Amino acid sequence: MSRAITVVGDLLLDVDLEGAVERLSPDAPVPVVDVAGVTRRPGGAGLVATLLAGDGHRVTLVTALGEDERADRLRELLGDVELVAGDTRAPTPVKTRLRTASHPIARIDEGSARPPVPVATEAMVAAIDAAEVVLVADYGRRLTEVPSVREALSRAARRVPVVWDPHPRGSAPVHGVAAVTPNLTEATAAADVAGTGVAAADEAALQLRETWRAAAVIVTMGEHGALLRASRSGLPFVARGGRVDGADPCGAGDRFAASVAVAIAGGAQPTDAVATAVTETAAFLAAGGVAGLTRPANTVQLPGTDRDAIAVAERVRSAGGTVVATGGCFDLLHAGHARTLSAARALGDCLIVCLNSDDSVRGLKGPDRPIMPEGDRVDLLLALECVDAVLVFGEDTPVDAIRRIRPDIWVKGGDYTAADLPEAAVIAEWGGRAVTVPFHPGRSTTKLAAALAAVG
Structure with a gap:
């Protein structure tokens, strides 16, 4: 069923350089990549928005953008997503992955320094106030620090489902959200919990649910699935995932959060939402992950x-x-x-x-x-x-x-x-x-x- 979904978060430009490695550089013992193709796509909250739009939902993206050439390219790549943007007051951040045989071998980040707090507009606040369901994709670019944006998100959490996908450099979720979806590393760091696996995930989820006053905390654990903690007295719920050999994990967290938001908006119980999201994320990875999403118009094949x-x-x-x-x-x-x-x-x-x-x-x-x-x-x-x-x-x-x-x-x-x-x-x-x-x-x-x- 198609839904109207509002995504709030930071917008990046993702670039993949794909090529073959057949020799080492004569200048240093490093591989030489003969670049064969260049793929560009929206990253951060933009990836979440395009995933949801690709599922057939009507998506509004509330974000901040600059006035540079990369921002113009992002506007083109967002396609049918409705964009409501303020001024980011910083150059558009770019994450470039160097890949060979579909495996990343290096990443180059541009514009990763801590930016100033962006400028929010009345239209951005109005879009949040009118939302039927909200997915916050916080990528640490400080949009969720803007007072008017946080106040609008707090109001939204009192009347509609809000799912918050956090970032280590981002701000804490507003109180009362329906679900927060950190991965295991993010959750244990935020809760200052040592260890790995289900035990660490549950301890972190218990603490964070109280700290963030969220209805549920869902900790993703990669191929081991996801753990849901929706109450202190009950038992945690774990939906097991499956190993997808050779899968590119880029975008898996975005796919998971998007699936959770859609399921909760449709009235699913938290356990059902988590199980659905785990299944859909595994299918996303098996289909090639972000590489399987790329439209031909966004991919440039170099001559020959x-x-x-x-x-x-x-x-x-x-x-x-x-x-x-x-x-x-x-x-x-x-x-x-x-x-x-x-x-x-x-x-x-x-x-x-x-x-x-x-x-x-x-x-x-x-x-x-x-x-x-x-x-x-x-x-x-x-x-x-x-x-x-x-x-x-x-x-x-x-x-x-x-x-x-x-x-x-x-x-x-x-x-x-x-x-x-x-x-x-x-x-x-x-x-x-x-x-x-x-x-x-x-x-x-x-x-x-x-x-x-x-x-x-």
Whole structure:
């Protein structure tokens, strides 16, 4: 059921730089990352807002923004989220993650110094006063310190559900909120409790529930789930999670808090809200976490590269698997293509297709080609179960693309010799092999295009 949800909190710009690591720098023993893709998305309260909007809810984001270029980019990235913003009085903070094979290896923070208290507007206060449910995403940028904002949040807590996701550098939740959702590290630090696990989580939750005068404190414990303390006399409730191998944890806390807020707003009991949030967070991580949320418009692929293809190759290679690749225009997919691709995939643990770009196809086949634009050709190839990723290249041959993927096996359909394939010499550079698979005569894009033209 769609709901109107007001998110109050600090807005950041998150950037992911994704690439492959194949060598060390000659200047120092550090990895060199060949950046293949750049992804930008709203972070902090902006991520929470876009998660909720993606679930189909009507979202108002009450926040503070500057007047710099990054703030303008955030306004674009927020899409359908209604923005009600004051002046942050500081540059827009940016968190940049450097990733390879979908794993972060470093993070660069800009604008992380303690900012001044932002300026709140009457419109921001009015948006909180009109809210039906409030989710506070405090990222320590001091918005929740603003007196008029805190007073509005206190009023909201007396009439509607307020869920507060705290931050170690943020302010304490106002009294009377429906739930506070710290993670285990945050909870034990705030309560000055030693230890780990369920015992430490429960001791911290008991103390914080009294300190914050919250109806419930929910301590998230990663793969171990979440612990709910909604009363002092009863027993704590623990909803067990599940390990999601290789999951990127970025955004998991935001997903959890958003799910709790929606469930409580719908009238769910706290135990049911926690169980639902644990399940939805695990599903979010299994689907790729924040990487699975990225819209194509927010991702820039650098020329001649494909972030997903390189990530697939790195992941399979690091697991000891065999990377298989093939290439072509694939202008009109036919049975011959399908059989060749299926045979290629059977030779290893992933199949990456190196696809000629539109300009490349025109250069090879003339001004009337391609029949289908590269975006459609990519979609059709990825719809095949045997294809794991597609890399679009702009040159006449896939040699440069092959060097980026470094497949173990390069596949061609038909009767070729090594002399016919410039790719054979390239793949031999790292010990790979070029092979052929059975060719199915009578199936060709040219014949199919001619037949379609005759029918037309």
